[in-house]
Amino acid sequence: MSLIEELVASGRHRLLIGGEWRDASDGAEITVLDPATAEPITAVPSGSVADGLAAVDAAAEAAPAWADTPPRERAEILRAAFEALVDRADAFAELIVREMGKALREAKAEVLYAAEFFRWFSGEAVRNLGSIATAPAGDKRIISIHQPVGVSLLVTPWNFPAAMATRKIGPAIAAGCTMILKPASDTPLTALAIGALLEEVGVPPGVVNVVPTSRSGEVVGAMLDDPRVRKLSFTGSTEVGKLLLEKAARHVVNCSMELGGNAPFVVFEDADLDAAVEGAMVAKMRNGGQSCIAANRIYVHAAVADAFADRFAAAMAATRVGVGLDPSTELGPLINLQAAEGIAELVDQTASHGAQVRVGGRRPDRPGFFFEPTVLTDVRPDDPILATEIFGPVAPIVTFETEEEAIDLANGTLWGLAAYVYTGDLARGLRVAEAIEAGMVGINRGLISDPAAPFGGVKESGLGREGAHEGLMEFLETKYIAASW
Numbered sequence: 320m321s322l323i324e325e326l327v328a329s330g331r332h333r334l335l336i337g338g339e340w341r342d343a344s345d346g347a348e349i350t351v352l353d354p355a356t357a358e359p360i361t362a363v364p365s366g367s368v369a370d371g372l373a374a375v376d377a378a379a380e381a382a383p384a385w386a387d388t389p390p391r392e393r394a395e396i397l398r399a400a401f402e403a404l405v406d407r408a409d410a411f412a413e414l415i416v417r418e419m420g421k422a423l424r425e426a427k428a429e430v431l432y433a434a435e436f437f438r439w440f441s442g443e444a445v446r447n448l449g450s451i452a453t454a455p456a457g458d459k460r461i462i463s464i465h466q467p468v469g470v471s472l473l474v475t476p477w478n479f480p481a482a483m484a485t486r487k488i489g490p491a492i493a494a495g496c497t498m499i500l501k502p503a504s505d506t507p508l509t510a511l512a513i514g515a516l517l518e519e520v521g522v523p524p525g526v527v528n529v530v531p532t533s534r535s536g537e538v539v540g541a542m543l544d545d546p547r548v549r550k551l552s553f554t555g556s557t558e559v560g561k562l563l564l565e566k567a568a569r570h571v572v573n574c575s576m577e578l579g580g581n582a583p584f585v586v587f588e589d590a591d592l593d594a595a596v597e598g599a600m601v602a603k604m605r606n607g608g609q610s611c612i613a614a615n616r617i618y619v620h621a622a623v624a625d626a627f628a629d630r631f632a633a634a635m636a637a638t639r640v641g642v643g644l645d646p647s648t649e650l651g652p653l654i655n656l657q658a659a660e661g662i663a664e665l666v667d668q669t670a671s672h673g674a675q676v677r678v679g680g681r682r683p684d685r686p687g688f689f690f691e692p693t694v695l696t697d698v699r700p701d702d703p704i705l706a707t708e709i710f711g712p713v714a715p716i717v718t719f720e721t722e723e724e725a726i727d728l729a730n731g732t733l734w735g736l737a738a739y740v741y742t743g744d745l746a747r748g749l750r751v752a753e754a755i756e757a758g759m760v761g762i763n764r765g766l767i768s769d770p771a772a773p774f775g776g777v778k779e780s781g782l783g784r785e786g787a788h789e790g791l792m793e794f795l796e797t798k799y800i801a802a803s804w
């Protein structure tokens with residue numbers, strides 16, 4: 320039995336509220352599509368405002384006892400969740416492929432990455448460290464402690480449906496917060512499967528509630544209007560993030576925002592070109608380019624631009640496109656029709672401005688939401704594609720002449736999530752990494768994500784960090800106690 324069949328057979332494909340699996344209060348449903356075929360897989364309930372508020376009730380009721388649970392107990396639950404998810408990695412990977420489309424090997428990697436957040440925060444759960452100091456005037460002690468921020472609303476995107484959820488659930492559990500997870504409506508099943516797994520490893524009722532909905536604006540808005548919700552942890556687009564920051568202002572809700580990106584990938588003339596091509600393939604093509612840290616703008620020094628473009632175009636052309644469940648597939652479909660059509664339009668537009676389509680450029684003639692791996696050269700530095708989060712397998716290449724110009728180009732955007740630099744000169748790599756306005760920089764590597772590292776952006780890419788010790792702190796409030804004795 321597949322994990323989807325298992326969930327449906329046991330009724331755990333429904334809303335998880337206060338330890339009960341239920342239908343939506345008004346019977347509404349979301350049809351989940353397979354992006355590789357555009358065919359429906361199954362339907363899940365679509366939470367109403369009443370369901371969202373019922374989940375807040377459940378989380379608020381469970382909060383005091385959960386905050387009082389010994390950290391060691393929460394750590395052990397997270398450790399059990401890590402082991403359970405690793406044990407079931409194949410089943411989860413298949414589920415992710417079905418509803419999200421990515422290639423099986425990538426789905427498997429995502430599940431293991433997702434599980435690592437449980438393992439990491441299992442360790443962090445017992446490291447909620449405070450401090451004590453003597454005040455400079457000597458009149459008192461300054462004691463700082465960290466307490467759970469409270470009922471937390473976790474809103475996640477479809478591109479990494481497991482990892483984006485565990486990157487929030489892990490620290491929330493570690494900190495002693497109760498939560499409502501609102502997954503993307505394209506990928507509710509992975510979130511529900513994680514809810515079921517957490518129930519199995521002993522998370523008490525009401526601590527983790529899962530409410531998929533296709534009425535996201537309305538339902539999230541109603542939850543943020545409830546003053547019992549004290550935390551919003553959001554991963555998604557900058558556009559929606561800004562809307563939610565405004566809504567969160569009403570009750571001054573603590574916000575962590577992981578928003579969009581527009582990562583530059585800079586290749587200097589002294590770089591190892593084979594390594595740069597390999598890194599660009601990872602940074603561009605992980606998840607078919609549907610990643611917030613995807614290389615979006617490839618800047619190559621004029622002296623090596625042709626050589627880089629030739630090798631990179633060859634690697635892109637050799638990418639095996641197919642349905643995600645085929646183990647030989649390297650690139651699956653995009654998430655939905657809108658995404659595939661939007662990218663086709665963007666490529667046509669860029670070509671009409673004079674860019675050369677070196678490889679790909681079209682939607683292949685097959686069912687589902689596919690787009691060919693695409694390389695564009697001769698892209699003008701001011702082309703609109705460079706100011707757009709492409710979110711697909713399309714790589715625009717721009718040339719530059721000097722280090723200063725490369726830095727200016729890299730920084731010429733409102734986003735600031737990730738950046739990549741390839742150079743044989745580590746001093747230059749570090750100098751450029753410091754000058755680039757981004758929350759994360761990869762030097763001579765295309766893969767930067769790690770649960771032990773602080774993930775997040777500057778400028779319009781967000782607020783706060785996930786993973787590392789910082790990720791735990793996002794779910795804690797600091798209390799200062801002034802004491803004399």
Ligand code: NAP
Binds near residue numbers: 540555580
């Ligand atoms: P999105 O449209 O912003 O959606 C993200 C989440 O917000 C989904 O759960 C979505 O639900 C919900 N949502 C949409 N409109 C809402 C509203 N008006 N009020 C409340 N919630 C709302 O983003 P996406 O298209 O799913 O994901 C792609 C974006 O996420 C990209 O910009 C990417 O860069 C970003 N991302 C960032 C990171 C990071 O760590 N910085 C990681 C991954 C992705 P529905 O599905 O129902 O619309």
Ligand code: MG
């Ligand atoms: Mg969306």
